[in-house]
Amino acid sequence: MIVDCHTHWGKVWDDRDGGNPAQWLSILDGHGVDKAVFMGHTNFTRMDLCSQENDRLARTAAHCPNRLIPVGSCWPQLGDQGVAEARHCIEDLGMKGLKFHPWVQGFSTADPVLGSICRLAGDAGVPIFFHDGTPCYSLSEQIAGLARRFPRTRFVLAHAGLLWNWRSALLATRLDNIWICLCGPHARAMELLCSRADPQRILWGSDFGFGLADQIEYRLNLFLKTRIPRSLQDRILGTNAIDFLGLAQ
């Protein structure tokens, strides 16, 4: 079982395939990836289109509900409307998570409305994925700051600190409501993260889908060719994600 915990339904795919994920899924099939956390694209770049993009993402995922796990977004800058959209994603669309990209969306993790959304997600038992590793709004330390303030909410550092911030991501895992997704660090960093972080709170992801290029080939084999013990690799690729997201096998 392989669960890719970081994918996107990119605008280029939607423009080309009109809401049909069959071709997109065929890339996953080529690498034996069974399920994918299915994040959006335009909902991070267009505040005005976010709500309709969340609905669209949910409809696209509904083509293959046993494989695609849609995760929505919203914009704290919209105040109560932003919180309402988070609630809509969770309660109406049945999404199993939220995703934020503060660097691209242009808000600070200190935004009080984001705090309300974190509280809502915690109450609903829904995790929040964050782009991390990038200043000035998306540092791993800043997400860890949210984890301190909202201990009942689970947070995913969706890039485990990327290439230059992975030691910060590692330090953040001392908070037991932080998960890391191995999607961005180099091979040696992945080995060290896996040797030192809680093995139950490590996920894997490819970031596939923003463009049409197959990134899974590289990202999956980068991970598989590390010296991380095979039993732990299997756990990271499958069991951890299943448990974390409460999925059926």
Added chain:
Amino acid sequence: MGDRSLTVDGYCTLGVDREYDLTESVLLEDMDCAGVDYAVIAPPDRYLAVRNREGNESILRAAHLHRDRFIAACSVNPWDGENAVQEFNRALSQGARMLVLHPLVQGFSANDELAFPLLDLAASQQVPVYVHTGPPGNSTPWQIADIAQCFPSLAIIMGHCGATDFWNDVPDAAAAAPNIYLESSLARPFHFARYMAAVGKQKGIIGSWAPLNNLPFEWDQMRKFLPPEVFLDTSGKNLLELLAKRGPL
């Protein structure tokens, strides 16, 4: 050395310290496995930041022992002022063929005039300068463009192509000066292929940054992702031409 078919890994870190664990024998084994003829070797981070001479000595010794496989890169910390210039000169006299600067580790901004005396010397000695890029704020593609324009006779290698966050900037920054070259490690093959299409294959240098990445895997992926004519030039020809300006290896 003018042979077009020779392959050169543009950047490896040789030594054992913190996350680095690459010995000479393992590097040679990996090079053989990947069909790599030569590798540029540089010291681990600690010896870029402090104890420069110790790091340079270690690299020069390995390069002398394996002169048919390793090409020595030296480093000095610009904060060391005149001492840095002297050590750079000494390393050159002992056979170093490249200068490595790592603004994040060495604590300066890539376009800070602090490093200009070193760049002056590199230009006069026809030695290419490899600059690690990607850490936000102090080492970005446009900072490389600044120094390339200030030192037009100097070959500047943009290590890692600004990965991860500055991928947007790479094509325009690389086109800003003819003396900028792009090194592939951390940039990932699917992005590097795109950069080569944008700026031209004569500007590319394949590097693995072993041991942070798996050298045979990185080379295998480059062979898969790059068009054959691009691979041919970026896998050795371009870098060998830069190195040959100082004389035969």
